[in-house]
Amino acid sequence: MLFFYHLLMFGFSFSIRLASLWSEKARQWIRGRERIFERMASSIDPANGPIVWMHCASLGEFEQGRTVLESIRKEYPHFRILLTFFSPSGFEVRKNTKLADWVFYLPLDGKRNANRFLDIVQPSMAIFVKYESWFHYLYALQKRDIPSLLISAFFRKEQNFFGMMGRLLRKMLDLYDFIYVQDKISADLLKQYDIKAPHAIAGDTRFDRVNELAMQEFHHPIIEKFVANHNVIVAGSTWREDEELLLALHEQNPTLKFILAPHEVNEVHIAALKSKFKDAVFLSALEKGKEIGGENVLVIDCFGMLSKLYRFGTICYVGGGFNKAGIHNILEAAAYGKLVFFGPNHQRTAEAGELIKVGVGFSISTSQDFVKEIQHLTSDQESRLALEKKAADFVESRTGATKQIMTHVSRILNSFH
Numbered sequence: 001m002l003f004f005y006h007l008l009m010f011g012f013s014f015s016i017r018l019a020s021l022w023s024e025k026a027r028q029w030i031r032g033r034e035r036i037f038e039r040m041a042s043s044i045d046p047a048n049g050p051i052v053w054m055h056c057a058s059l060g061e062f063e064q065g066r067t068v069l070e071s072i073r074k075e076y077p078h079f080r081i082l083l084t085f086f087s088p089s090g091f092e093v094r095k096n097t098k099l100a101d102w103v104f105y106l107p108l109d110g111k112r113n114a115n116r117f118l119d120i121v122q123p124s125m126a127i128f129v130k131y132e133s134w135f136h137y138l139y140a141l142q143k144r145d146i147p148s149l150l151i152s153a154f155f156r157k158e159q160n161f162f163g164m165m166g167r168l169l170r171k172m173l174d175l176y177d178f179i180y181v182q183d184k185i186s187a188d189l190l191k192q193y194d195i196k197a198p199h200a201i202a203g204d205t206r207f208d209r210v211n212e213l214a215m216q217e218f219h220h221p222i223i224e225k226f227v228a229n230h231n232v233i234v235a236g237s238t239w240r241e242d243e244e245l246l247l248a249l250h251e252q253n254p255t256l257k258f259i260l261a262p263h264e265v266n267e268v269h270i271a272a273l274k275s276k277f278k279d280a281v282f283l284s285a286l287e288k289g290k291e292i293g294g295e296n297v298l299v300i301d302c303f304g305m306l307s308k309l310y311r312f313g314t315i316c317y318v319g320g321g322f323n324k325a326g327i328h329n330i331l332e333a334a335a336y337g338k339l340v341f342f343g344p345n346h347q348r349t350a351e352a353g354e355l356i357k358v359g360v361g362f363s364i365s366t367s368q369d370f371v372k373e374i375q376h377l378t379s380d381q382e383s384r385l386a387l388e389k390k391a392a393d394f395v396e397s398r399t400g401a402t403k404q405i406m407t408h409v410s411r412i413l414n415s416f417h
Contacts, residue, residue: 001168005135009109028088032105037116044082044102046122050416053082053123055106057132058090060329064152065129067208067402068409069099075406076413082121086132093303109134118144125412127151128176135168138175147412150179150197151405152205154350155186162193173197180405183350203401204351210307210335211399218308222286223259226298227312230257231378234313236306236333237263240272241322242343247276248367249374250297256378261300261309263319263328273299307332314384315377317341321363327352334360337392339377339384341370360391 019026044051052072056062062085072079083100085091095103107113114136125147126137133150141148150173155161161169170193173179179199181187187201235246238260250258260277262269273280280297281290300309307329310316316333320326321343331351333340341362346352355361364370377384 001171002135005168006110013108025088028092029105032088032091033107036105036107037120040102040104040117041120044120046120049078049080050124050413051080051082051121052076052125052127052413053084053121054100054127054129055084055086055132055137056090056129058085058087059093060090061129061132062090062094063209063329064204064206065127066099067205067212068127068151068405071402071406072409072413073099075410079124079413079416082123106134106137109136111136111140114140118146124416125149125409127409130154133169133172133176135172135175138172142175142177147177148175149405149408150176151202152401153179153181153186153199154183154204155181155189157189162189170195178408180401180408182401200404202404203398205401205405206329206331207335207395207398208400208402210329210331211395213307213332214311214335214395216308218311220308222283222292223298223309223312226259226281226286226292226295227257230255231314232257232259232312233315233317233374234259234261234310234333234338235317236261236309236319237328238317238319239263239323242317242319243273243276245364245367245370246317249371250277252371253375254296256296256374258297259300259309259312260297261306265301265303270299270301310338311336313338315339315341315374319343321345330355330361331395334391335395337388339387339391341373355391355394358390358394360387360394 016026016029020030054065054069056065069081072081080101081099083103084106086106091103091105097103107117118140123146126141128150130152138148160166174196176197179197180202181199182204184201187199190199233256235258246258262273277297279295280299281292281295282299282301284301286292310333316338318328318330318333318340320328322345326348327342327346330340330342334355339360340355341364342352344363344365346363352361356363362373
């Protein structure tokens with residue numbers, strides 16, 4: 001099985017270099033790993049104090065592990081933190097985070113790379129988030145008796161872990177010292193496939209994160225002036241298909257206000273939004289002094305605000321449900337006690353199904369269904385407010401994963417005192 005794993009690593013390396021001929025993301029992946037060991041060795045000195053290493057595949061996993069990083073930073077300030085990413089979409093956004101002392105790309109998995117990496121870092125423990133596991137890194141950690149945790153793990157039967165070719169992937173899970181899973185289905189799969197690593201159900205740390213964000217005070221005079229006392233649809237991480245639905249709703253409800261935060265903020269996408277929503281005003285223009293007129297559509301043409309914006313919505317819409325990858329983070333909206341709409345491709349997001357069952361999540365496929373539901377909910381305030389409480393309770397009742405995981409982390413880190 002290792003032969004095929006090495007072949008896969010070689011094939012991936014070759015394909016990413018080929019893709020770099022036309023893909024900027026692939027070029028970032030390669031550039032970020034140039035002279036990686038020399039750069040790490042010149043900045044990381046284990047002699048200056050113990051190190052905790054956290055690895056995240058991308059930005060979503062970082063947000064999932066964030067509350068644990070924050071807790072380690074607060075409770076163990078003498079420990080330094082190394083944060084690694086596999087994908088440019090995580091590294092490029094969080095390379096300057098104050099939650100870590102160093103942020104690097106993770107060198108591609110291999111026996112030599114893993115041992116060289118650990119020779120430089122010499123971590124006291126390693127934390128992997130959700131899915132991404134690398135055989136040689138985990139094997140080297142085990143051989144060196146360095147504790148390793150997998151947190152917020154989420155498993156389903158259709159994943160490669162449990163397919164015909166999943167034996168090596170399951171072997172990787174056996175290499176962890178402990179696995180914290182999100183739900184009982186994940187725990188049952190580990191038991192069914194006889195995964196040797198001890199495990200427990202802790203829940204999803206994202207609930208802690210979004211609940212924390214929702215409680216933080218936030219004011220934005222421009223957005224507050226735009227919203228005033230109107231019914232507002234806040235639509236986050238939208239793609240073209242999502243925006244077609246929102247346009248249909250806008251055309252049939254001219255007094256309804258919209259705040260759009262598209263997934264991609266580039267010239268092409270912004271031009272498309274200007275063409276579709278002809279009465280739209282852009283946040284960048286308002287920040288430069290443009291006055292708000294009679295516009296009913298505000299486009300957020302910058303990054304970093306979305307998790308705070310959902311609080312301004314009467315109802316929220318989360319994009320991605322018409323793409324193969326699926327919907328983006330719907331918990332950020334639910335944490336504010338908001339009803340959440342999304343497209344039909346949500347099967348990979350467990351909380352989407354749960355929100356639908358509770359009656360505060362709505363999967364829609366057509367503009368007609370969308371318009372009908374929104375018109376009903378915006379006109380029946382009493383029913384909507386009752387549902388909003390259920391949305392907030394849904395998130396609140398599922399917090400606590402970080403505390404459970406930190407109890408385990410503390411036992412390990414306290415041993416280094």
